[in-house]
Amino acid sequence: MEKEEDCNYKLHIAMFPWLAFGHMIPYLELAKLIAQKGHQISFISTPRAIDRLPKLPSNLSPLIKFIKLPLPHVENLPENMEATMDVTGRQVVLLEKAYDGLQEPITRFLESSKPDWLLFDYTAYWLPDTARNLGISSAFFSIFIAACLAFLVPKCSDDRSSPEDFMVRPNWVPFPSTVAYRRFEISRILSSLVGENDSVSALYRAKEVIRGCDLIAIRSSWEFEPEWLRLLEDLYRKPVIPVGQLPPTPFLDEDEMDTWRSIKQWLDLKAKSSVVYVAFGSEAKFSQQELTELALGLELSELPFFWVLRTHSDSGNSDHVQLPTGFEERTEGRGLVCRGWAPQKKILAHESVGVFLSHSGWSSVVEALQLSKALVLLTVSNDQGLNARVMEEKLIGYSIPRNENDGSFTRDSVAESLKLVMLKEEGKVYRDKAKEMSLVFGDRDLQDRYVDNFLVQELDKIRFESFRDKSKTELFIISTATVQG
Incomplete structure (x- = not known):
């Protein structure tokens, strides 16, 4: 002994x-x-x-x-x-x-x-x-x-x-x-x-x-x-x-409090579980066509959204992709685009957020399920495709339909996927599974x-x-x- x-x-x-x-x-x-x-x-x-x-x-x-x-x-x-x-x-x-x-x-x-x-x-x-x-x-x-x-x-x-x-x-x-x-x-x-x-x-x-x-x-x-x-x-x-x-556990509380305060004020005005939180990590790079379809899909869904947007290109050069002309003006009030740092855990913890549109990076998945947020998935690279298959099998996440060869997707598929998981009866299984998984992940x-x-x-x-x-x-x-x- x-x-x-x-x-x-x-x-x-x-x-x-x-x-x-x-x-x-x-x-x-x-x-x-x-x-x-x-x-x-x-x-x-x-x-x-x-x-x-x-x-x-x-x-x-x-x-x-x-x-x-x-x-x-x-x-x-x-x-x-x-x-x-x-x-x-x-x-x-x-x-x-x-x-x-x-x-x-x-x-x-x-x-x-x-x-x-x-x-x-x-x-x-x-x-x-x-x-x-x-x-x-x-x-x-x-x-x-x-x-x-x-x-x-x-x-x-x-x-x-x-x-x-x-x-x-x-x-x-x-x-x-x-x-x-x-x-x-x-x-x-x-x-x-x-x-x-x-x-x-x-x-x-x-x-x-x-x-x-x-x-x-x-x-x-x-x-x-x-x-x-x-x-x-x-x-x-x-x-x-x-x-x-x-x-995630707490780090030193050096959040940009003014930033969070303004985000919280915006989220406070939205109904419970009504907002789509959109974030794809620090490294995801979209083509101009992908970013356009994603933006127009959010607009077409008519759902409130908070989008943490990074606009570096996937083309291998320094060009930045652009949101469609007039997108922010047309969605003003219903949607908010944040181009800088945003406190993801605090946003996900807010009661107005109902769905997380994510790239399937596992840290983001853990944060979402810890807080009972349903997942809509749009994979970008690395292990994300395998993560998405695991979540699809377990009915934890719903993947946006895409072209098998080039991965392209349409604004309609984005809008319909978000509405399915957020609102429809056939999406209830994803909402329920997120709550069930919070007992493990949280x-x-x-x-x-x-x-x-x-x-x-x-x-x-x-x-x-x-x-x-x-x-x-x-x-x-x-x-x-x-x-x-």
Whole structure:
């Protein structure tokens, strides 16, 4: 039996996410939850990326130390572009190359700081071996849900290379499922998944990370996707530990209060559950035609809407797309377009908001379901298509009908989809499911138990077993304890 003091020691955990805010924010949320237990976090990233993160509450600042590693220079990658939101799709491979250049400085940091654990992202394919050589236990923390990870990264042989290969259920998925990409979704990301020219593919990176890590932590929960979590355990033959859905916790309250005050005043004038909140994250890029159809669909729906709009183009240049002429004038009073920062959680929490029109990014999904908001989905890139299939299967989200080949959609399909989910009887299932899911996604006690399980029942046990059995060359893994309810 372990001594009581053994069970209460404090860990030092280093974290190294990919340079995308859709990755850094979940890592920071997990860091906050771990720090609340009294453990020390070293959060490693580049200076500009760290400076753009939300500010921590004062009680957590002493426990979360930000480690700034300057991003190495890479030819044709402009200075100060330190996150995916700064670059075009063609420049992401340059950002990955610069990120890989952090191997030497992060190794020096790990040698000097000697953390108990290192959590890293799928991109850092060279880091598991570095951690092992330094005697540091390592975990791949996946911000992708289990269904996405199982679909994309099997441990078994995988020779997929064409769009069609990613449009069907893989043979290693033993249960019925519609989780797969649609043609227009996979066509947009295929080159980054399988690689081109001399780039290191996303799938190779993820496979190497999974091969080399000691365990896999994943942003998921047994209540949401138990079949996919069990499949991951079968595929990888190493512990797969869900850490919960990570609904956002408070940062330092530096909201632009005047901005929120004016938004709230506008929302207060609208009827309960009548407003469509429209937001597609910080990186979604639409063509001019897509933006036009989206805007005219909102107008045609005749529903009140609040739209957080970013107008950078998807064309790979600096041109900005434009709203249709007269759109804001015609929808004045009924709709409001916000071109700057907006407090998404506060907006979603307002009782006038009934539907969230979203890109299916998982952080946005978690925020919506935490607050019982029904979802209408319009995928843009990355894992969003797989997220959407999961939600379609579970009747949590309704996808706007689109052309299978190019992903185009019409103003009529936008308007009809919004009215279906917001108003119609056949959309009631989505409204009801959102309320049902809030019991999982919004349960703070459940989230806390997942973090406790991750820390106390897994990380501590594994570290102690490794420490006590110095003669073994590989880490001895104790069976994963699951969280139920």
